[in-house]
Amino acid sequence: MMRFVLVLLFPVVLALPAAAQTVALAHAPNEKFVTPFGVDFGPDGTVYVVEMAKGERLRKIADGKIVTLAGTKEKGSSGDGEKGLNATFNGMHSLAVGADGLVYLADTWNNRIRTFDPKSGVVAKFAGTGEKGYSGDGGPADDAKFGGVFCVAFDAKKENLYVTDLDNRRIRKIEMKKRIVTTVAGNGQKGVPLDGARATDQPLVDPRAAAVDSKGNLYILERGGHALRVVEPSGAIRSVAGTGKAGADGLGGPALNAAMNGPKHLCVDKDDTVLIADTENHRIVRYVPAKKTLEPVAGTGKKGPAMNADPKKVELSQPHGVTIHPKTKELYITDSYNNRVLKLTK
Numbered sequence: 602m603m604r605f606v607l608v609l610l611f612p613v614v615l616a617l618p619a620a621a622q623t624v625a626l627a628h629a630p631n632e633k634f635v636t637p638f639g640v641d642f643g644p645d646g647t648v649y650v651v652e653m654a655k656g657e658r659l660r661k662i663a664d665g666k667i668v669t670l671a672g673t674k675e676k677g678s679s680g681d682g683e684k685g686l687n688a689t690f691n692g693m694h695s696l697a698v699g700a701d702g703l704v705y706l707a708d709t710w711n712n713r714i715r716t717f718d719p720k721s722g723v724v725a726k727f728a729g730t731g732e733k734g735y736s737g738d739g740g741p742a743d744d745a746k747f748g749g750v751f752c753v754a755f756d757a758k759k760e761n762l763y764v765t766d767l768d769n770r771r772i773r774k775i776e777m778k779k780r781i782v783t784t785v786a787g788n789g790q791k792g793v794p795l796d797g798a799r800a801t802d803q804p805l806v807d808p809r810a811a812a813v814d815s816k817g818n819l820y821i822l823e824r825g826g827h828a829l830r831v832v833e834p835s836g837a838i839r840s841v842a843g844t845g846k847a848g849a850d851g852l853g854g855p856a857l858n859a860a861m862n863g864p865k866h867l868c869v870d871k872d873d874t875v876l877i878a879d880t881e882n883h884r885i886v887r888y889v890p891a892k893k894t895l896e897p898v899a900g901t902g903k904k905g906p907a908m909n910a911d912p913k914k915v916e917l918s919q920p921h922g923v924t925i926h927p928k929t930k931e932l933y934i935t936d937s938y939n940n941r942v943l944k945l946t947k
Contacts, residue, residue, distance in 0.1 A: 627942040629665035637935040638921040639695040651693040688724040695752040700759040735769040742780045752810040800838035814873040859895035
């Protein structure tokens with residue numbers, strides 16, 4: 602007797618693992634930077650990098666090679682209106698590429714912002730008199746005084762440039778069309794801001810960098826405050842990550858219970874999570890607003906030069922910059938004291 606077996610076919614769904622992330626050099630292995638601090642990208646995808654300390658240059662990565670665009674390696678404040686290779690800078694910490702394609706340079710210890718035009722190769726002044734101080738709110742950027750410009754960052758539409766005025770313990774904004782300066786966070790005093798209070802009425806410990814998400818939230822990273830704060834579109838400020846004390850524990854849990862150590866830079870990813878260079882912990886971490894957690898991204902936490910394709914096994918040495926490439930979505934890391942730029946890709 603023949604027997605018939607009825608087989609019910611169900612679609613088989615396999616749980617595929619998430620794409621693995623890989624760390625690689627962003628330039629040829631034989632090419633070296635000198636203390637790279639900031640990285641950003643031109644509209645054509647060009648990778649721009651500023652060097653601090655012994656570097657004092659603006660450079661780019663082209664076909665794996667490192668090309669100098671501005672700076673002589675000497676400290677100074679000269680060269681406005683001249684070709685970039687004749688200009689001198691003093692401790693550039695950061696840069697940001699504007700909607701106009703110009704590279705805006707945080708000329709930190711010259712207390713001002715300058716531009717580099719990739720088309721003409723010319724350096725020009727943009728904001729700040731060069732004299733250290735605090736003045737100019739409500740007036741033109743040319744006449745304003747700053748006290749150490751440590752970070753410059755545009756909002757999502759590149760309509761406003763946010764300036765981290767560390768020595769004045771303020772975050773200031775330059776409206777690009779009219780080039781008018783205003784203060785958006787900090788009252789000049791040193792201290793931890795009160796949650797829910799108006800940001801301009803509150804103290805800051807020592808703001809080191811700022812970045813804006815797609816919803817208009819302004820994130821402020823505090824170096825000695827070991828914390829991440831946010832200024833909401835309403836103008837209220839809140840602490841969202843970090844214990845306020847130096848440490849390395851707590852990743853994967855509530856962000857306010859997770860410790861950082863001297864964080865120096867941040868950027869906002871396309872999903873509005875916040876990537877942070879947790880500099881003195883030699884690692885990169887991510888703040889996830891939806892979960893209010895602080896999570897590991899790259900670095901063992903041990904200072905060192907070891908390369909590894911696995912981001913959790915690569916060693917870093919005081920990373921000072923994290924930026925997302927707008928086209929490739931790769932995360933670029935300035936591994937400052939290993940004198941290299943890394944990229945984290947899938």
